[in-house]
Amino acid sequence: xxxxxxxxxxxxxxxxxxxxxxxxxxxxxxxxxxxxxxxxxxxxxxxxxxxxxxxxxxxxxxxxxxxxxxxxxxxxxxxxxxxxxxxxxxxxxxxxxxxxxxxxxxxxxxxxxxxxxxxxxxxxxxxxxxxxxxxxxxxxxxxxxxxxxxxxxxxxxxxxxxxxxxxxxxxxxxxxxxxxxxxxxxxxxxxxxxxxxxxxxxxxxxxxxxxxxxxxxxxxxxxxxxxxxxxxxxxxxxxxxxxxxxxxxxxxxxxxxxxxxxxxxxxxxxxxxxxxxxxxxxxxxxxxxxxxxxxxxxxxxxxxxxxxxxxxxxxxxxxxxxxxxxxxxxxxxxxxxxxxxxxxxxxxxxxxxxxxxxxxxxxxxxxxxxxxxxxxxxxxxxxxxxxxxxxxxxxxxxxxxxxxxxxx
Numbered sequence: 001x002x003x004x005x006x007x008x009x010x011x012x013x014x015x016x017x018x019x020x021x022x023x024x025x026x027x028x029x030x031x032x033x034x035x036x037x038x039x040x041x042x043x044x045x046x047x048x049x050x051x052x053x054x055x056x057x058x059x060x061x062x063x064x065x066x067x068x069x070x071x072x073x074x075x076x077x078x079x080x081x082x083x084x085x086x087x088x089x090x091x092x093x094x095x096x097x098x099x100x101x102x103x104x105x106x107x108x109x110x111x112x113x114x115x116x117x118x119x120x121x122x123x124x125x126x127x128x129x130x131x132x133x134x135x136x137x138x139x140x141x142x143x144x145x146x147x148x149x150x151x152x153x154x155x156x157x158x159x160x161x162x163x164x165x166x167x168x169x170x171x172x173x174x175x176x177x178x179x180x181x182x183x184x185x186x187x188x189x190x191x192x193x194x195x196x197x198x199x200x201x202x203x204x205x206x207x208x209x210x211x212x213x214x215x216x217x218x219x220x221x222x223x224x225x226x227x228x229x230x231x232x233x234x235x236x237x238x239x240x241x242x243x244x245x246x247x248x249x250x251x252x253x254x255x256x257x258x259x260x261x262x263x264x265x266x267x268x269x270x271x272x273x274x275x276x277x278x279x280x281x282x283x284x285x286x287x288x289x290x291x292x293x294x295x296x297x298x299x300x301x302x303x304x305x306x307x308x309x310x311x312x313x314x315x316x317x318x319x320x321x322x323x324x325x326x327x328x329x330x331x332x333x334x335x336x337x338x339x340x341x342x343x344x345x346x347x348x349x350x351x352x353x354x355x356x357x358x359x360x361x362x363x364x365x366x367x368x369x370x371x372x373x374x375x376x377x378x379x380x381x382x383x384x385x386x387x388x389x390x391x392x393x394x395x396x397x398x399x400x401x402x403x404x405x406x407x408x
Contacts, residue, residue: 019121140168200324245359
């Protein structure tokens with residue numbers, strides 16, 4: 001495969017684990033074999049970094065959203081079994097206002113760059129426009145599934161099942177994601193479970209007074225840090241509801257919520273979180289730190305990291321980042337999370353949406369710093385052994401080769 005091949009990456013979300021994982025992949029590609037063109041559906045703060053990594057960056061005009069419940073298009077909201085009629089109306093509305101306009105924009109990019117392969121950086125429900133464009137320009141399509149598939153109406157599942165047949169190769173970021181994809185009946189010989197990539201060594205930073213100060217952590221505080229977008233299913237409210245009981249035993253705890261809202265649902269949720277903190281009388285022990293790019297430095301000043309999603313997490317990138325930083329993690333035991341954490345050894349698993357249990361778990365680690373430190377060191381060692389940029393890019397490129405040769 002000596003000829004340079006152009007890969008078009010289609011990225012919907014402007015923030016979060018999907019875009020950071022894609023950036024790590026682009027950085028790991030062999031530039032003598034693959035040329036990356038990345039099409040973003042929204043402007044974002046990562047554009048310059050992708051360009052610095054050698055990618056050609058394209059920003060599409062934002063199409064109106066026509067998503068349904070949960071995260072929107074193909075989201076992780078609750079499954080909704082509706083009639084063919086209701087589902088058909090939703091499909092038509094989304095096709096007219098999102099999929100077709102987005103496909104027209106993406107088609108121009110694909111033709112201008114004469115792409116050889118398209119890589120949809122999430123599932124077919126989110127990347128229906130990429131499926132259309134791959135068929136139009138007659139190039140193979142791979143999908144990197146980063147979310148748990150939500151079965152909507154029967155007609156929507158039928159559409160996604162047929163769209164999946166046009167995908168030559170699927171990467172799933174966890175076995176839990178692959179299992180959830182079963183309704184689309186993808187043959188196992190076209191599937192591969194592949195951990196997200198991490199530059200593990202760069203995720204270990206020294207604690208900094210300046211970082212702590214910028215996060216609102218005062219001298220004497222014991223920081224419990226949650227990193228994630230402010231959106232209901234990420235469950236920051238669970239941590240806030242756990243805090244009063246935690247403060248009874250550890251009055252020096254300060255909770256830091258790192259992340260921001262990216263849509264109207266998130267902004268409403270953030271307002272609700274602030275009101276909840278006031279109602280619980282804990283507002284002075286909670287910091288809304290906003291989005292941060294210095295996540296290794298953030299975790300370096302944490303005593304405990306918390307993951308509290310109320311719905312199954314497809315993978316849990318921030319969990320690995322905290323582990324690589326040598327911090328013990330208390331995490332909700334749903335989705336792909338139990339595939340990452342060895343309960344009791346590299347972290348603690350708790351049931352989702354149970355603040356009392358979460359408070360007890362965090363409190364146990366705060367009460368036993370030696371155990372917490374040993375757990376953090378085991379977590380860091382495990383992260384170094386399992387995750388790596390080079391191995392990730394090698395497996396991705398091997399799949400590209402198979403697909404381009406027509407072997408998949």
